Amino acid sequence: MRAGDRAYQTLREEITNGDLPAGTVLGEVEQAVRLGISRTPVREALRQLISEGLAVQRPRGVEVSEVSFENISELYDVRLALECQAARLAARNRDADVFRTLLVDFQHVSDLLNTRDRNRHDYYELVNRLDDALDQAVRNPYLVSAMATVRTHLARIRHMARSDRARLMDAAREHALIVQAIIDGDGDLAAHATHVHLYNSLSHRLAKAASLETHSADAVSPDEGDARETA
Amino acid sequence: MRAGDRAYQTLREEITNGDLPAGTVLGEVEQAVRLGISRTPVREALRQLISEGLAVQRPRGVEVSEVSFENISELYDVRLALECQAARLAARNRDADVFRTLLVDFQHVSDLLNTRDRNRHDYYELVNRLDDALDQAVRNPYLVSAMATVRTHLARIRHMARSDRARLMDAAREHALIVQAIIDGDGDLAAHATHVHLYNSLSHRLAKAASLETHSADAVSPDEGDARETA
């Protein structure tokens, strides 16, 4: 694989993970040394990060872009538009078997979440499978690409306002309804159920964010682990 | 300005103009010589074009991406989702004076189009002003960015299926309604009027495309000039 692509993926993951916090300056020489490559592929990676919005060009070089709580609502406005449309299109073109499998999994999420180990990670894995199935079903590269961008930024936000177990249970029911609508080929229901799900998801995140502003931020800063501490 | 940015803008415009047709291979050395710069900034420009979807990476280098009539519907599906949302948000945040000015202009489009010279160009200029006003009003960088991508691809398609004078007159009325709804702060109407407009726009383009498949394609291939020949 090309060094430039590896550098891009590495930096991208470090930014979404939070290892490279917002405002970090990404010096070309510094990153080149750290990644053991030359400046040329690093430059390539930085340009891609900029075009994706994960980094911004400053007069003094490139730095990791800011992501604030105000951004959450803006991001959800775009997400709402794209994913409702995606759900509608998926209901039209779907391979029913794929979504029937997903439906069963979403209906058994309570089992998944009762296992105390790594539950939230497993749930996000399931949501990723749903996203992949949607990407397949919409058969629209432009839409898939636009949603991928939104998901990238969303991944950064997940580290700021994490869902607790109760919210995950509700989310599973909402997801199950979306999947059911897609199986039934009911585009309107799929779109509206997505609307409902995203409204609830945003509300939960905003409430979480508000409670973080009043309380200390220490309790939620660790980036790994499971959902026990916030349940 | 940086050589890389100039190269990007140049190539980008040549692709959207159709000067560099789909399938053209963009050799690094070839473009570097042609633009009078070295390969490094050319590479940078090519990577940006790829991330924007205007070019694709092939095993044998980079080439201009294909844009077919099937893509039109897919692009409009994304456009529909984004612009309806944008209209809704704009109705909420708009600066009414800006849109009142635009409304007057859209109401006088018939004068603009009766002037036989450069009429379509002037109309697209007016639409650009509307787009800019929307970008300002939505106050959402994510949405603005997503719409910019769609508009870029749309610009390429405009050269394939051009609007005639009658369609432009109808479009002006549709645009005027959207603007009126935004002035009134009626988000639902703004969104639905946008939906109607995009449906009509797509229908017109598809009909045009179908008629091009039956007739000879010679009559519409020239890339400059005004709308007289298709009116």
Place this chain on the structure above:
DNA sequence: CGTGTGATTTGTGTATACACTGATGGCGAT
């Protein structure tokens, strides 16, 4: 005459050298 193999060539991927700009720190003058 056809096919296979090897050499040449073309073009990308990467590293590095050079140039220029903007910042920073020190030194001198007021």
Place this chain on the structure above:
DNA sequence: ATCGCCATCAGTGTATACACAAATCACACG
């Protein structure tokens, strides 16, 4: 002591040299 100017330096922008991979063409062998 403070302000201003000059020098040095850190870091990006660009060019170019080198490495490597793939495709093509030619030549030889079957």
